[in-house]
Amino acid sequence: MSQFADVTVLKQANVYFEGKVTSRKIVFPDGSFKTLGIMLPGEYEFGTDAAEVMEIMQGTLKVLLPGAEWRTVTAGESFDVPAGIRFKLVVETLVDYCCSYIR
Amino acid sequence: MSQFADVTVLKQANVYFEGKVTSRKIVFPDGSFKTLGIMLPGEYEFGTDAAEVMEIMQGTLKVLLPGAEWRTVTAGESFDVPAGIRFKLVVETLVDYCCSYIR
Numbered sequence: 001m002s003q004f005a006d007v008t009v010l011k012q013a014n015v016y017f018e019g020k021v022t023s024r025k026i027v028f029p030d031g032s033f034k035t036l037g038i039m040l041p042g043e044y045e046f047g048t049d050a051a052e053v054m055e056i057m058q059g060t061l062k063v064l065l066p067g068a069e070w071r072t073v074t075a076g077e078s079f080d081v082p083a084g085i086r087f088k089l090v091v092e093t094l095v096d097y098c099c100s101y102i103r
Numbered sequence: 104m105s106q107f108a109d110v111t112v113l114k115q116a117n118v119y120f121e122g123k124v125t126s127r128k129i130v131f132p133d134g135s136f137k138t139l140g141i142m143l144p145g146e147y148e149f150g151t152d153a154a155e156v157m158e159i160m161q162g163t164l165k166v167l168l169p170g171a172e173w174r175t176v177t178a179g180e181s182f183d184v185p186a187g188i189r190f191k192l193v194v195e196t197l198v199d200y201c202c203s204y205i206r
Contacts, residue, residue: 005111009129011104011201012160013141019197022141024127026112038116038125038141057115094122098114 004028017044023099032103039095044088051083051102059095064088107131120147126202135206142198147191154186154205162198167191 008027014035015022021044023037039061054063055078062070063079065087073079081087083102111130117138118125124147126140142164157166158181165173166182168190176182184190186205 001114003111003113006109007112008106008108009110009112009139010106011139013139013199015141015161015197015199019141019143022125024139036112036114036116036127038118038122040122058118094118096116096118 004034017042020044033101035099035101037097037099039089039091039097041091041093043090045086046089047086048081048083052081053100053102054079054081055098055100057096057098060092061095062090062092107137120145123147136204138202138204140200140202142192142194142200144194144196146193148189149192150189151184151186155184156203156205157182157184158201158203160199160201163195164198165193165195 004026006029010025013022013024020040020042021037023035025033025035027033039059056073056075058075060072060074062072064070065081066085071079107129109132113128116125116127123143123145124140126138128136128138130136159176159178161178163175163177165175167173168184169188174182
């Protein structure tokens with residue numbers, strides 16, 4: 001799916017790591033939401049509340065989830081992130097992503 | 104207005120200047136569109152096709168339009184950009200913007 005129709009977009013961006021990671025929230029008619037974001041090259045640590053599916057539309061990163069090994073994820077691939085954990089990313093080339101929050 | 108309802112969002116970002124400027128296109132039911140974007144600090148030159156209204160939600164920049172002097176624009180302010188011109192921006196602190204394209 002190359003676009004999301006009938007959604008609400010929050011006007012203000014989310015800005016993390018001095019702008020090296022930014023995203024915008026889109027809300028679907030059923031109340032579920034996703035963020036569309038950009039990560040510039042760098043090393044980041046994030047925490048989750050809800051479980052997430054991270055889909056990478058552009059770029060390459062390495063992800064380290066608890067209890068797993070570093071794994072490379074590239075354009076066209078996704079990875080699951082459990083709820084309530086912390087995880088590490090190394091973004092190698094600019095990443096354009098879509099993060100779906102699982103309820 | 105803090106959000107846009109009943110819109111279509113293109114999933115893939117627009118990426119310029121090696122990711123220092125990124126934006127996402129949102130399309131309204133009447134076919135008009137806007138982009139929501141982030142500009143990191145730096146100096147940029149852009150060209151327009153359509154006329155634009157640039158609204159700055161966060162940050163500070165200086166803009167140089169043809170025939171005008173450098174002007175500082177900050178959060179909560181907007182500036183108009185004519186169609187078919189080139190103009191310069193100096194982004195001083197991370198800018199979160201909404202660009203409306205005038206038909």
